[in-house]
Amino acid sequence: MDDVAVLGKKGYTLKKEVGEGSYGKVKCAYCDRLKCEVAIKIIDKKKTPRDFLERFLPREIEALKRLRHPSIIKTYEIFETSSGKVYIVMELGKKGDLLDHIKLEGAMKEDIARIKFQQLASAIKHCHDLDFAHRDLKCENILLDEHLNIKLSDFGFSKYLSRDENGKPILSKTFCGSAAYAAPEVLQGIPCDPRISDIWSLGVILYTMVYALMPFDDSNVKKMICVQKQRRIPFPSSQHLTVECKDLIYQLLQPDVSLRMHIDQVLKHSWLQNPKPKTLSPVSTAKEGECSQKPQEGKPEHKQSPKSHFAKGKGEKETDPLKDGWF
Template identity: 80%
Template sequence: MDDAAVLERKGYSLSATLGEGSYGKVKSAYCNKLKCNVAVKIIDKRKTPRDFLERFLPREIAALKRLHHPSIIKTYEIFETSNGKVYIIMELGVKGDLLDYIKITGAMKEDFARLKFQQLASAIKHCHDSDLAHRDLKCENILLDKDLNVKLSDFGFSKPLSRDENGRTILSKTFCGSAAYAAPEVLQGIPCDPKISDIWSLGVILYTMVYALMPFDDSNVRKMIYIQKQHRIPFPKSKYLTTECKDLIYHLLQPDVSQRLCIDEVLKHSWLQTPKSQIPTSPSAAETGECSQNLHDKKPEHKQEAKTHPAEHEGQKENGSS
């Protein structure tokens, strides 16, 4: 039985393909029960490697079932057929992903960026409070609904956190995700708390929202790590940002993991509170070097909805236990 027939029996009318990967595809469909369009992620287990089936797919499904938050993509139904196909019915990000939105509209004004970042940070707090790290935070994995509300998606790399006998988080040794958004400790293969590494990725996302640029050029990863470890963040003079916004970016993109903010500290930061008028300030010594990268210079990636297998993500490297 083909996909359309399987879904028809479940009350879904299949339509356009949103994206396609090595091990599956994502299509849009109309749900007769919900009276709205949804996204249908279809994974053919017969065509997927064992590593994906044993680790990544179960983690993604478990995360989708476990997480319920207004700023996390909603999962309506998950079912599997006898021929080994898994169907994940999810909320549709009708306005596409954040990267495409920024490419079209340009850098966000701070007040608007504050609202979107607040939604995203709130979603990450929900994950972290549930002892789950996302591990692949980037603009392509943030969908927008019809009202431009943030909907965090793609939990293929997510990982439930384990603790040792002293209650401390067991460190991760796996590099996953995209180099441009990955924390320097991840890129260097240093065992790390993936929740803290998520915070760095939030910094890259916020920078991209307000500048419509990437903060670091990942065409030379070794050079990029060198710049990151010096805590050199380019704040282009072409756009004025408040002191608070730059301060938050500076503390999110903190190379010293012991000094990097946790998600609760992020949400309490002054920039995310009531906006205040600011007087422009001179760049600090840390604001050196124009090493940011235009979004349109980035290599094209799969559409967010097309992500059907973690191994398709740019820059994945297994360095040990995941």
């Protein structure tokens, strides 16, 4: 029985395809029961690798069942047919994803970015408090509802943290997600608490929100890691950010995991407490786009793009973080 017939029996009228992941398609459908459009992720177990079926799919389903938050995409129903297809019925992000929104509208003003980031950080706190790490945070996995509110999605790489006999989280060794958003410890294969690695990804996302650029050039991952570990973060003069906003980005993109913020600290940062921006930081002398990249689709797991979409980096020497556009 095809998807149209299977879903029709359940009261769903299948419409167009709205996305495609590594191991499944996402289609739009109208739900008779809910009287609204929904997104349905369809996974054919016969066409997916065993590793995905045994590890990642169960983790995703567990996360979708347990995570309930206003800024996390809502899951309405999960069912499987005898033919081996899994259907995950979810809330539809009517305004698409954050990446497309930034491409269309450009860099966000701080007041707007603050609201969006507050919603995202609140969703991550909910995950982390329940011992879930997302492990694939990127602009493409952040959907927007009809009012442009944040809806965190795609928990395919999420993981529930196991703990040892002393109650300490067992560190993760698996590389997940896209290199451009991944923390340096993940790219280096260093065992880590994946919740702390999520924080780094939040820094990349916030930077992208306020600059409509990516902070690091991932066309050469080895070189990118060196730049990240030196904390060489470009702040182009094209966008005059407040000191508070720059400071939050700088704290999120902390290469030392022992010093990186936890989600509770993120939510308490002064930038997120301010209803209005404070004093603008001094005008930077950095050229627009220096060592930055236009936002682009995240690369698949374990794959690197053969061609760079970044502007060439400049000035690889050590710099004073408060000069030359670097923080």
